[in-house]
Amino acid sequence: ETGVTQSPTHLIKTRGQQVTLRCSSQSGHNTVSWYQQALGQGPQFIFQYYREEENGRGNFPPRFSGLQFPNYSSELNVNALELDDSALYLCASSFSPLGDSPLHFGNGTRLTVT
Amino acid sequence: EDQVTQSPEALRLQEGESSSLNCSYTVSGLRGLFWYRQDPGKGPEFLFTLYSAGEEKEKERLKATLTKKESFLHITAPKPEDSATYLCAVPAGNQFYFGTGTSLTVIP
Numbered sequence: 001e002t003g004v005t006q007s008p009t010h011l012i013k014t015r016g017q018q019v020t021l022r023c024s025s026q027s028g029h030n031t032v033s034w035y036q037q038a039l040g041q042g043p044q045f046i047f048q049y050y051r052e053e054e055n056g057r058g059n060f061p062p063r064f065s066g067l068q069f070p071n072y073s074s075e076l077n078v079n080a081l082e083l084d085d086s087a088l089y090l091c092a093s094s095f096s097p098l099g100d101s102p103l104h105f106g107n108g109t110r111l112t113v114t
Numbered sequence: 115e116d117q118v119t120q121s122p123e124a125l126r127l128q129e130g131e132s133s134s135l136n137c138s139y140t141v142s143g144l145r146g147l148f149w150y151r152q153d154p155g156k157g158p159e160f161l162f163t164l165y166s167a168g169e170e171k172e173k174e175r176l177k178a179t180l181t182k183k184e185s186f187l188h189i190t191a192p193k194p195e196d197s198a199t200y201l202c203a204v205p206a207g208n209q210f211y212f213g214t215g216t217s218l219t220v221i222p
Contacts, residue, residue, distance in 0.1 A: 004157070033209070042201055042212030043158070056208040090157050099205025102148055105157030
């Protein structure tokens, strides 16, 4: 069973730039969610993708966008980066979009915005 | 507003010294409470799901319990390898609300 993999592991960007983070979901999982985790905080929900469509969004602005592909892999795009976007970005896959099955996380992408 | 609160924020234990971590929640219509372990630089690793008050789950030195308003993660005779941040989460709609975690350090 292949787990959730994320790339890259680390990234340094300048304020105002754009970034794309990638995620391959665990085999058998059809739902991908993205979370942002600031230092010392719990993960915060960005959005969920199910059947290649956004299926719920947390309190994040539209400059955070995503995609899900037919093989259930996913991308997170962030435009016009701000210093506060520096965080660990976690991708999680699950069997169901309904919140009734556990999330399986990748090891994240550490984004630093300078 | 749905909320999850964990305490204490940090806990230092001697090896073999048992203790408990707390997770309280205010989400209505609980559809499960999830515990995760997170090691530094890693993503959270799923431990347990509890669905109803009175339910208990065990895994090695960890035992999770659930009441109508909170969950406890009991750690019995911990070892240094149990050092990690423990997170709890509850689903609301299709998203999960996470607590800020308890950072556990077990000293040999």
